[in-house]
Amino acid sequence: MAGKPISVSQLNEYIKNILQTDPLLRYVRVSGDITYYKLHSNGNIYLTISDGKSKLQCIIFNNRIDETALRIQEGDEVILEGSIGAFTARGEYSLWVIRVELAGEGELAKEFERLKAKLEKEGLFAKSHKKPLPRYPNHIGIVTSDSGAAFDDVKKILCLRTNLTDITLFPVLVQGKAAAANIAETIDFINKDYKGEIDLLIVGRGGGAPEDLAAFNDEGLARAIYRSDIPIISAVGHEIDVSISDLVADVRAETPTAAAQIAVRDREDILGEMNEYMHSLGTLLTGKLLQAELSLQNTMNRIDSSIRNLISDKENEISKSILILKENDPRNVLDKGFAIVSGDGGRPVTSAKNLSKGKKYVITMSDGSKDCRIE
Numbered sequence: 001m002a003g004k005p006i007s008v009s010q011l012n013e014y015i016k017n018i019l020q021t022d023p024l025l026r027y028v029r030v031s032g033d034i035t036y037y038k039l040h041s042n043g044n045i046y047l048t049i050s051d052g053k054s055k056l057q058c059i060i061f062n063n064r065i066d067e068t069a070l071r072i073q074e075g076d077e078v079i080l081e082g083s084i085g086a087f088t089a090r091g092e093y094s095l096w097v098i099r100v101e102l103a104g105e106g107e108l109a110k111e112f113e114r115l116k117a118k119l120e121k122e123g124l125f126a127k128s129h130k131k132p133l134p135r136y137p138n139h140i141g142i143v144t145s146d147s148g149a150a151f152d153d154v155k156k157i158l159c160l161r162t163n164l165t166d167i168t169l170f171p172v173l174v175q176g177k178a179a180a181a182n183i184a185e186t187i188d189f190i191n192k193d194y195k196g197e198i199d200l201l202i203v204g205r206g207g208g209a210p211e212d213l214a215a216f217n218d219e220g221l222a223r224a225i226y227r228s229d230i231p232i233i234s235a236v237g238h239e240i241d242v243s244i245s246d247l248v249a250d251v252r253a254e255t256p257t258a259a260a261q262i263a264v265r266d267r268e269d270i271l272g273e274m275n276e277y278m279h280s281l282g283t284l285l286t287g288k289l290l291q292a293e294l295s296l297q298n299t300m301n302r303i304d305s306s307i308r309n310l311i312s313d314k315e316n317e318i319s320k321s322i323l324i325l326k327e328n329d330p331r332n333v334l335d336k337g338f339a340i341v342s343g344d345g346g347r348p349v350t351s352a353k354n355l356s357k358g359k360k361y362v363i364t365m366s367d368g369s370k371d372c373r374i375e
Contacts, residue, residue, distance in 0.1 A: 157260035180218030204235030235259035
């Protein structure tokens with residue numbers, strides 16, 4: 001005799017409990033191609049993956065949606081991580097996704113870490129090797145695609161910030177197998193043929209999927225950036241994207257637009273700085289002028305003092321000489337009762353032995369002179 005039947009809801013609930021308690025189904029990684037993808041108005045993403053033989057319904061709840069989940073599309077090969085969940089009302093089960101990975105991204109990540117460790121060990125990321133950027137670059141070279149938005153973004157910012165810098169675009173491939181070698185060769189070419197002319201390089205591209213940015217995780221390109229004599233700003237992808245080129249370059253910019261802002265200073269900032277310099281220079285010159293005037297005044301005071309002292313010394317010397325002359329003036333001696341006997345030609349007779357009998361002489365006293373003769 002058959003047992004009592006159960007309801008559909010009871011059966012679906014039983015199956016749900018089995019699915020959600022099975023150790024294997026509580027965490028599973030499944031790979032397949034996306035055959036259906038829809039971002040629903042409720043915020044969830046509904047998709048279907050297939051291996052060509054079977055299909056699996058999947059759901060990414062809105063609190064689990066990240067950039068990768070929003071980027072995938074029909075036709076992409078993906079690896080989904082999650083658990084099996086069931087909807088008892090519809091009798092359906094699906095994979096409740098907690099992480100989305102594009103097939104190949106895992107290998108790209110492993111290769112990135114391997115190359116990063118190798119180059120870091122060799123010192124290619126060392127701060128001591130990084131060159132300072134020119135404060136006021138005269139000529140900037142931009143190494144990127146001529147068809148992407150990166151160059152337009154960089155040029156726009158550079159032109160808005162300054163009109164004192166020349167810009168040259170060096171068009172390269174930024175995606176695909178040949179891109180890394182093309183960029184590396186261009187950097188070497190610029191260092192050789194534009195040495196002394198271009199004083200700063202911006203190397204990069206706009207955002208994209210990890211496989212699109214793979215060229216900037218190339219060892220050959222990393223070494224070309226490292227050996228560049230011209231300082232390099234690396235600007236690859238968006239803020240969250242970090243490439244090997246970013247790590248080797250002298251400066252990493254989060255985006256090409258940010259690279260342009262780093263490369264040149266805004267003209268208003270430059271004018272403001274020039275005004276500060278002019279003010280400082282004026283203050284310095286005023287101080288120097290006052291210092292020179294004070295020094296000149298001190299020098300003039302010292303010269304004046306020296307001249308006055310010299311004149312005073314000379315006046316004292318003259319006074320002493322006058323006094324000596326007065327003291328030794330024979331006429332002063334005559335006032336004391338002495339007389340001067342002069343012979344022929346007015347020459348003084350200094351000894352009585354020199355007096356000759358019958359000869360005329362002049363006797364000079366303090367109040368006059370008289371002629372006399374020796375008898």
